[in-house]
Amino acid sequence: MAKFYLSTSLPYVNSVPHLGHALEFTQADVIARYHRLLGEDVFFLSGADENALKNVRAAIEAKMGTRDFVDKNALKFLQLKERDVLNLSLDDFIRTTEGRHKKGAQKLWQACKKDIYKKKYKGLYCVGCEEFYKENELENGLCPEHKVKPDLVEEENYFFKLSEYQEQLEKIIEKDKVKIVPETRKNEILSFIKSGLQDFCISRSAERAHGWGVEVPGDPTQYSWVWFDALSNYINALGYAENSKKFQEWWQENENKMHVMGKGIIRFHAVYWLAMLLSAKISLPKIIFVHGYITSGGQKMSKSLGNVIDPFELVKKYGTDAVRYFLLREIPSTEDGDFTEEKFIERYNADLAGGLGNLVARVSALNPKLQIINSKQITNTELQTEINKTRENYTKALVEFKFNEALIVVWELISFCDKYIEKEKPWSFDPAQDKEKIEEVIGDLLSAINEIAKLLEPFLPETSERIIKGENKSLFPRLS
Numbered sequence: 001m002a003k004f005y006l007s008t009s010l011p012y013v014n015s016v017p018h019l020g021h022a023l024e025f026t027q028a029d030v031i032a033r034y035h036r037l038l039g040e041d042v043f044f045l046s047g048a049d050e051n052a053l054k055n056v057r058a059a060i061e062a063k064m065g066t067r068d069f070v071d072k073n074a075l076k077f078l079q080l081k082e083r084d085v086l087n088l089s090l091d092d093f094i095r096t097t098e099g100r101h102k103k104g105a106q107k108l109w110q111a112c113k114k115d116i117y118k119k120k121y122k123g124l125y126c127v128g129c130e131e132f133y134k135e136n137e138l139e140n141g142l143c144p145e146h147k148v149k150p151d152l153v154e155e156e157n158y159f160f161k162l163s164e165y166q167e168q169l170e171k172i173i174e175k176d177k178v179k180i181v182p183e184t185r186k187n188e189i190l191s192f193i194k195s196g197l198q199d200f201c202i203s204r205s206a207e208r209a210h211g212w213g214v215e216v217p218g219d220p221t222q223y224s225w226v227w228f229d230a231l232s233n234y235i236n237a238l239g240y241a242e243n244s245k246k247f248q249e250w251w252q253e254n255e256n257k258m259h260v261m262g263k264g265i266i267r268f269h270a271v272y273w274l275a276m277l278l279s280a281k282i283s284l285p286k287i288i289f290v291h292g293y294i295t296s297g298g299q300k301m302s303k304s305l306g307n308v309i310d311p312f313e314l315v316k317k318y319g320t321d322a323v324r325y326f327l328l329r330e331i332p333s334t335e336d337g338d339f340t341e342e343k344f345i346e347r348y349n350a351d352l353a354g355g356l357g358n359l360v361a362r363v364s365a366l367n368p369k370l371q372i373i374n375s376k377q378i379t380n381t382e383l384q385t386e387i388n389k390t391r392e393n394y395t396k397a398l399v400e401f402k403f404n405e406a407l408i409v410v411w412e413l414i415s416f417c418d419k420y421i422e423k424e425k426p427w428s429f430d431p432a433q434d435k436e437k438i439e440e441v442i443g444d445l446l447s448a449i450n451e452i453a454k455l456l457e458p459f460l461p462e463t464s465e466r467i468i469k470g471e472n473k474s475l476f477p478r479l480s
Contacts, residue, residue: 003254004035004042007234009261009269010049010096013073014058017080018301019309019339020262020294023327025080027291027403028260029088030328033458034398036089043250045237046081047094048074051213052130052226053204066212070097076312085312087320087461094237096214096230104236105214105229111280115161121201124150129264130226132201158203158222165275166197172274178284180270181401182334185263185290189270200272202228231273234259235282251283258287266290289401292336294327309339321460322348322476328403328459345479352476355414356452356463362418363445364472366426378447379440386416387451394455403459410455417448 008028011021025046032044049055050070059069074095081088094101109116123132126143133143133150143150170193172178173186180186202225203216209223216222232240238247251257259269270288277284293300296307315323326344329351331337378384390413397406426441453467463475 001039001041003250003256004032004040005045005250005254005257006032006035006042007045007259009259009265010047010094010230010233011077012052012054013048013050013070013077014052014054016073016076017311019296019311019314019327020301021077022080022086022311022323023294023331024260024262024291025086025088026324026327027289027333027401029086030398030403030458031258031260031289031401032089033461037457040256042091043238044089044091045094045234046077046088046090047092047233047237048077048096049226049230049233050074050095050097051224051229053209054130056210056212066210067097070095080311083462084320085315086324089461092237094233096233100239100241101229101233101236102214103241105224105232106217107241108232108235108276108280109217109224109228111282112160112276115164115279116158116202117161118156118158120154120156121159122152122154123201125153126150131268153208155205155208157201157205158216158219159199160202160228160272160275160279162197162199162272162275165278166193168278169193169197169271169274172284173270178270178274179287180266181287181289185266185270185288185334189266192267193271197271201225227268227272228276231268231276234285254283255286257283257285258289259285260289260291263290263292289334291334292332294331295336295338297340298338314344318344318348318479319476321463322352325352325407325460329407331404333401333403348476349478351411353478355411356456357474357476359414359417359452360449360467360472360475362421363442363449366442367446378444380420380444383416383420383444383448386413387448390451390455398458406455407459410452413448413452413455417445417452420448421445 006028008024011017028044028046032042036042048070055070056066059066062069064072078093080086081090081093124135124138125132126148129143132153137144138150139147142148170190173180173190173193180189203222204225206221206223213223213226214229216224235247235251238244238250240247240251261269266288274284294309295301296309299307301308311323326339326347330339330343330347378387390409393409394406397403397409424441426438429438431438449467453464457464466472466475
């Protein structure tokens with residue numbers, strides 16, 4: 001059986017989850033569920049990045065111990081997987097404070113040792129990004145991502161010889177040995193590489209780290225830079241520290257490895273992570289899929305602006321599959337998209353209540369009355385042709401990770417079924433004289449709905465299950 005390895009990035013736990021996290025997890029879950037439907041053996045990983053300096057600072061601000069603080073917030077991220085929240089089909093959830101992670105991170109450090117050296121350094125560090133910036137990378141003296149003035153840091157730290165891998169990385173990205181989706185992000189990374197790669201700092205002093213994180217092997221005065229430790233989670237969850245059979249089968253011997261992440265952290269994955277793997281002589285991932293951000297009313301979500309959307313509250317109010325649908329249909333998969341409650345309700349009423357829910361309710365109302373059993377083969381050639389076209393376009397969209405386009409073609413089939421009902425008017429048939437025609441029309445519609453349910457399984461797993469089981473009452477009640 002073919003293996004497919006999939007990971008999300010690890011969110012920082014300096015705060016609780018917001019809707020942007022839900023977007024990434026839900027997109028990745030669709031990919032995982034789709035590959036399982038293809039008959040592949042899937043390993044779907046997520047987790048929590050707990051060793052960041054921003055987590056330490058947030059704990060101090062909250063007047064909590066760092067351990068208690070990260071435990072509390074990591075649990076909230078883990079709870080997103082529950083069936084009554086986002087219903088994620090995760091196979092593992094790794095925390096970077098776990099022993100298996102720390103051992104693996106230190107092993108990777110040792111494996112890269114030939115490319116590591118120590119020197120004194122002075123630079124501008126953004127705690128929000130957990131990254132050093134050059135002056136010309138700032139925007140009006142501020143971090144381009146967080147719009148804050150970076151800290152001036154002067155220390156003796158360890159560095160990684162990234163410059164040694166410039167030519168190799170350029171060829172890997174150009175030739176799609178590691179394919180970056182979408183193409184615009186690939187071009188962005190190639191531009192960054194061609195501008196000249198510089199060695200980067202991979203440690204911080206124990207004092208600046210507040211004694212929190214992964215110690216540098218053999219040097220207790222230094223702690224690993226959070227990205228150098230956190231990126232190794234993708235192999236540590238597979239038992240890299242012990243060189244386990246699982247690590248060999250799922251990573252080293254498996255070509256089908258995919259990372260899912262937001263556009264703000266692509267450089268770490270498509271440049272730093274690949275260089276680290278090359279240095280350690282470890283297999284590379286195959287695909288890096290990059291999504292955009294969610295804005296709220298046209299503005300980037302920010303705690304300071306007070307416009308952060310709580311996914312737990314949204315699900316509690318509208319339901320798991322309604323939230324999944326909005327994220328996957330309304331937000332273009334590789335671009336930014338906007339959330340407002342008005343947009344959510346409009347999309348819900350038009351597509352879920354008035355589209356899918358209405359179709360299922362109409363056919364269900366006819367079926368019990370006429371005692372028709374779901375037929376196995378569709379008799380209407382036009383309907384069968386439409387279903388075949390839908391499958392083809394749906395598959396093409398998913399192969400290209402265009403989740404919104406896959407849903408659009410499913411809803412085109414729903415619309416076709418509605419028109420089919422209006423054309424045939426099955427409620428007007430005489431049960432005594434038109435029994436065979438009734439069985440054909442209602443049977444065809446039931447088969448089409450069954451097909452729609454199967455296509456929706458990666459997107460709306462609970463709704464798909466309910467439809468297939470015949471639990472069709474009030475799938476999506478209209479919102480006022």
